[in-house]
Amino acid sequence: MDAWFADYSNPQKPLAQAVREVVLAADPRVTEAIKWQAPTFVYAGNIASFYPKAKAHVALMFHKGASLPDPTGLLEGTGEVSRVAKFLDHDDLEAKREALTDLIRAWVSARA
Structure with a gap:
């Protein structure tokens, strides 16, 4: 990945x-791979992939984001399966850090 x-x-x-x-x-069980020409986070399936061409923000597409608990509303989208988390800058990431961490842990917990 480096x-x-x-x-x-x-x-x-x-x-x-x-x-x-x-x-x-x-x-620590979350790993990385290059899939669809983008960094993808993996644990018992694909968790999320970067949209590498986004330039105004960082976008992380959660492949099955619609099935994840999202009490803070971090994930955007209305499709039946995927959702996207957007990060505008480092301050925005810090504000959303806990919600992002919770999403990853929810995915792992449901599949452990």
Whole structure:
């Protein structure tokens, strides 16, 4: 994954790396892979993938986000399956850190 980020040319690269750190710190069982040409977080299935082309923010698509508890409303979207979390800057990530961590832990807990 480090090689992918080394080649990632995007103004949101530092923020994407910070989001990555939050996701990986949520649970040590979460791993990473490159799927669909994007970093994807995995545990007993695909949890979420970055939209690497977003430049105004960092977008993290939760593949089955509609099934996750989201009491803070972090996830956006109305589709039947996926949802997206957006992070505008480092302050926004800090404000949403706990909600993001809770989503990752909910996914892992439901599949452990």
